[in-house]
Amino acid sequence: MTDRPDGTVAAIGERALIERLRRRVGRHPAWIALGIGDDAALIEPGRGEVAVLTTDSLIEDVHFRRRWSPAAAIGRRALAVNLSDLAAMGATPRACLLSLGLPVDLGVAEFDALVDGLVELADAAGAPLVGGNIARSPGPLVVDVTVQGSVRRRRALVRSGARPGDELYVTGALGGARAGLRLLERGLDRAEASEAERRCLDRYERPEPRLRTGRSVSRQGAASAAIDLSDGLADGVRQMAEASRLGAAVDAAAVPIDPSVTEVAAAIDATPFELALAGGDDYELLFAVPPRKRRTFLAAVKRAGETSATRIGRLTADRALAIEDAGASRPLGDAGFAHFRV
Amino acid sequence: MTDRPDGTVAAIGERALIERLRRRVGRHPAWIALGIGDDAALIEPGRGEVAVLTTDSLIEDVHFRRRWSPAAAIGRRALAVNLSDLAAMGATPRACLLSLGLPVDLGVAEFDALVDGLVELADAAGAPLVGGNIARSPGPLVVDVTVQGSVRRRRALVRSGARPGDELYVTGALGGARAGLRLLERGLDRAEASEAERRCLDRYERPEPRLRTGRSVSRQGAASAAIDLSDGLADGVRQMAEASRLGAAVDAAAVPIDPSVTEVAAAIDATPFELALAGGDDYELLFAVPPRKRRTFLAAVKRAGETSATRIGRLTADRALAIEDAGASRPLGDAGFAHFRV
Numbered sequence: 001m002t003d004r005p006d007g008t009v010a011a012i013g014e015r016a017l018i019e020r021l022r023r024r025v026g027r028h029p030a031w032i033a034l035g036i037g038d039d040a041a042l043i044e045p046g047r048g049e050v051a052v053l054t055t056d057s058l059i060e061d062v063h064f065r066r067r068w069s070p071a072a073a074i075g076r077r078a079l080a081v082n083l084s085d086l087a088a089m090g091a092t093p094r095a096c097l098l099s100l101g102l103p104v105d106l107g108v109a110e111f112d113a114l115v116d117g118l119v120e121l122a123d124a125a126g127a128p129l130v131g132g133n134i135a136r137s138p139g140p141l142v143v144d145v146t147v148q149g150s151v152r153r154r155r156a157l158v159r160s161g162a163r164p165g166d167e168l169y170v171t172g173a174l175g176g177a178r179a180g181l182r183l184l185e186r187g188l189d190r191a192e193a194s195e196a197e198r199r200c201l202d203r204y205e206r207p208e209p210r211l212r213t214g215r216s217v218s219r220q221g222a223a224s225a226a227i228d229l230s231d232g233l234a235d236g237v238r239q240m241a242e243a244s245r246l247g248a249a250v251d252a253a254a255v256p257i258d259p260s261v262t263e264v265a266a267a268i269d270a271t272p273f274e275l276a277l278a279g280g281d282d283y284e285l286l287f288a289v290p291p292r293k294r295r296t297f298l299a300a301v302k303r304a305g306e307t308s309a310t311r312i313g314r315l316t317a318d319r320a321l322a323i324e325d326a327g328a329s330r331p332l333g334d335a336g337f338a339h340f341r342v
Numbered sequence: 343m344t345d346r347p348d349g350t351v352a353a354i355g356e357r358a359l360i361e362r363l364r365r366r367v368g369r370h371p372a373w374i375a376l377g378i379g380d381d382a383a384l385i386e387p388g389r390g391e392v393a394v395l396t397t398d399s400l401i402e403d404v405h406f407r408r409r410w411s412p413a414a415a416i417g418r419r420a421l422a423v424n425l426s427d428l429a430a431m432g433a434t435p436r437a438c439l440l441s442l443g444l445p446v447d448l449g450v451a452e453f454d455a456l457v458d459g460l461v462e463l464a465d466a467a468g469a470p471l472v473g474g475n476i477a478r479s480p481g482p483l484v485v486d487v488t489v490q491g492s493v494r495r496r497r498a499l500v501r502s503g504a505r506p507g508d509e510l511y512v513t514g515a516l517g518g519a520r521a522g523l524r525l526l527e528r529g530l531d532r533a534e535a536s537e538a539e540r541r542c543l544d545r546y547e548r549p550e551p552r553l554r555t556g557r558s559v560s561r562q563g564a565a566s567a568a569i570d571l572s573d574g575l576a577d578g579v580r581q582m583a584e585a586s587r588l589g590a591a592v593d594a595a596a597v598p599i600d601p602s603v604t605e606v607a608a609a610i611d612a613t614p615f616e617l618a619l620a621g622g623d624d625y626e627l628l629f630a631v632p633p634r635k636r637r638t639f640l641a642a643v644k645r646a647g648e649t650s651a652t653r654i655g656r657l658t659a660d661r662a663l664a665i666e667d668a669g670a671s672r673p674l675g676d677a678g679f680a681h682f683r684v
Contacts, residue, residue: 033392033495033498034498034500037501037585038431038500038501038502038585039396039427039428039430039431039501039568039569039570040394040395040396040427040428040430040431040433040491041394041395041396042392042393042394042395042431042493042495042498043392043393043394043395044392044393044495045387045391045392045393049387050375050384050385050386050387051384051385051386051387051393051490052382052383052384052385053382053383053384053385053437053439053472053473053488053490054381054382054383054439054473055439055441055473055474055475055486055488056441056475057441057443057475057477057484057486059443059477059478059479059480059484060480061480062477062478062479062480063477085381085382086381086382088381088382089380089381089382089384091382095395097395097396097397097488099397099398099399099441099486099488101399101401101482101484130395131395131396131397132397133397133398133399135399135401135404135405136401136404137401137404137481137482137484138401138402138403138404138481138482139479139480139481139482140443140479140480140481142399142401142443142479142484142486144397144399144441144484144486146395146397146439146441146488148393148395148490149382151384153375153384153386156375156376156384158376158380159379159380159381160380226381227381228381243379243380
């Protein structure tokens with residue numbers, strides 16, 4: 001065949017790739033009874049806990065571009081977006097699986113870096129890579145990750161548990177990731193990037209799943225519902241409200257905007273508020289907190305030591321979704337990233 | 343946008359697709375604490391069991407072609423190949439996740455049929471669809487499935503447990519699936535297909551994971567090792583022998599060849615033995631059985647009521663891999679389907 005240039009994954013073949021991958025995986029913690037190399041992996045359940053299972057994929061030219069982002073960042077991000085789902089459940093990560101669709105022209109060095117990026121975060125999060133598969137892709141690079149975690153059944157934070165009057169809190173500051181993506185789309189030269197531009201890039205390429213925060217809040221029973229902000233704040237509020245059969249009112253002035261976004265917004269023809277509200281990719285957490293648990297909640301967030309939380313609104317019995325801005329109220333709209341609408 | 347013709351997945355968008363998918367999922371069994379619609383699914387572990395986790399993907403134009411196989415068969419097969427991994431561990435399926443990369447031109451009717459094909463098998467196997475994600479693919483249709491099962495730790499059948507002198511048994515009859523694939527490659531007209539051709543097609547498109555057999559053998563502790571034959575008998579023997587640090591001798595005359603293969607082999611320029619040995623896609627199981635457990639093993643296979651098992655050789659302390667044919671011995675070779683070598 002002609003499509004196996006030297007140094008590509010096609011040139012060395014599936015078995016050699018699996019062997020390279022296996023060498024990159026470190027020692028397994030005690031709960032992994034069987035890791036890579038068999039028909040399936042075996043994972044000891046946590047005592048008194050249920051298994052938490054989620055999957056998410058990154059597809060080239062939809063979720064990332066190879067020429068924009070280093071392979072290590074792509075691998076790391078593919079896992080991070082899944083860990084963020086566990087964080088939103090208050091769960092502890094236990095293991096991950098990696099399913100790759102590889103274009104024949106992908107370099108072996110890129111393959112190695114992608115796996116390294118994923119494994120580094122997997123080990124740090126306590127969710128070692130225990131299996132997966134490698135196939136050829138006739139089109140885009142496809143990075144599909146599944147994560148298993150565990151949580152006490154009654155402590156799991158679901159989307160649907162919110163009650164009218166619960167307050168909405170969001171972690172961290174928003175808009176940075178989407179600003180970073182816009183900068184990449186506009187051909188930002190990394191070498192020339194300003195401090196603020198670099199911070200936005202980092203927010204896009206290296207999201208930090210809020211695992212300690214989710215777990216700390218879940219253990220204190222301090223939230224009635226939670227969701228992670230993969231598709232933006234407006235989308236997260238809408239999804240939580242719909243799942244809980246409620247409405248919501250967001251206080252525009254309270255939405256925490258990443259200060260770096262304010263610095264770069266003009267250059268990318270966007271307002272910081274738009275990016276924060278509809279941007280997505282920030283992977284912060286949105287919590288519904290009963291007012292009487294406010295102090296417990298804030299203490300749990302603080303104890304986790306990852307980031308702060310800001311009150312941005314409340315859930316309402318009236319099922320409308322509204323933004324309150326300088327005394328006026330307007331619909332929250334249908335903002336957010338829809339994969340089939342870009 | 344121009345690439346959203348009526349009736350395609352792109353025209354109706356991600357949320358509508360998720361809603362269609364959700365409607366196709368039936369009632370959950372008791373061990374599913376939380377299914378589709380949250381950040382992650384929650385699954386109760388089996389008492390005294392470990393979780394078994396595996397993932398495998400089907401990628402268009404690598405593992406299937408849309409114009410060859412009905413969408414329902416593609417969806418069903420994407421799950422079946424994963425269930426086969428659980429069968430090879432002796433595990434009981436508990437839940438599955440589906441991660442789809444959808445080309446914009448995929449029809450909604452095809453999407454529905456694909457999901458229906460998967461869900462039907464998922465429900466029959468006791469592994470309901472509990473989550474997943476849907477993304478756009480700028481290239482091939484990508485169907486990535488993860489399955490979680492459970493098994494008693496000490497009953498798990500691994501590849502590496504075989505001992506010298508253990509006998510090799512394979513379930514069912516081999517070669518049919520690869521013959522079916524070859525027929526498709528040669529443009530077989532389904533309407534004109536003979537009985538034997540149809541049986542080969544069925545073996546390729548609708549593999550039957552040997553779940554009851556794997557579980558029955560595992561519960562009786564009747565095998566020292568097991569593996570499923572996704573990449574062919576020769577590959578399975580090699581992988582089991584390597585994992586167990588052994589060699590193997592396969593008796594050519596004993597390999598059970600699908601009778602339909604014998605009927606169609608001439609038309610596809612292959613010998614039935616080649617197809618059976620190196621063909622792949624049959625998803626039968628290969629077991630290593632200590633001679634003193636032979637009767638227990640055969641009784642366990644019979645009790646499962648799915649298929650028979652045939653003794654085809656033995657594992658050896660000498661690490662060579664050989665085929666014994668009419669008194670002569672030749673190397674087993676490196677046969678089997680390698681995804682980067684097709």
